[in-house]
Amino acid sequence: PVSGSMILAGVLLKLGGYGLMRLxxxxxxxxxxxxxMWIALSMLGGFLVSLLCLIQVDLKSLIAYSSVVHMGLVISGMMTLNIWGYYGSYYLMIGHGLCSSALFCLVNILYERTGSRSMLxxxxxxxxxxxxxxxWFLLCSSN
Structure with a gap:
């Protein structure tokens, strides 16, 4: 369901980033x-998942995989232990939480109108x- 995807991308993934900030x-x-080690793991994971994004056809799974890549960037930004990385991770979490929820909503609207989530x-x-x-253009470019 789209509401679960919106809550997961908009709130729950950011809750993990906030917990890491507190930690x-x-x-x-x-x-x-x-x-x-955390920087290397998050960047490697982000790279591998971004390769998965290149072969996705389903819009909902593409947005979900890109959310994983964004959270990898958040972790690597926080683990730089620099104030710029910390603030960048904070702003990325806020911006991605808003944009990814709206993208999931757009996928649902498109699915209701056309009956398919396929990019083809x-x-x-x-x-x-x-x-x-x-x-779509505004949300994808700001995401």
Whole structure:
């Protein structure tokens, strides 16, 4: 269901990032020892999942996989242990929480109108739904 996807992408994934931010203050020495390992794991995971995004046809799974990639960027930004990485992760979590929920909502609207979430079937929608295509462009570019 679309409401579960919206809550998962908009709230629950960000809750893990917030918990990691709080953990940075509670156990800083433990984080210092393993920060490079977490950066390497999150960047490698983000790269591998982004390769999965390249072969996706279903729009809902594409948005879900891209959310995983974004959270990998959030983790690597926090683990730099730099104030710029910390703020960047914070703003990425806020922006991605808003945009990904709206993208899941757009996928549901598109599914209700066309009966399919496939990118192959739904191509050329700018001719039929120009305002929805504008929303897709704005949300995908800000995501």
């Amino acid at each position: 940075l203050y509670i156990m800083p020495n433990m984080i210092y020892m393993f920060s490079y 079937i739904n191509k050329g929608m700018i001719n039929f739904m120009p305002s929805m295509s504008l929303m």
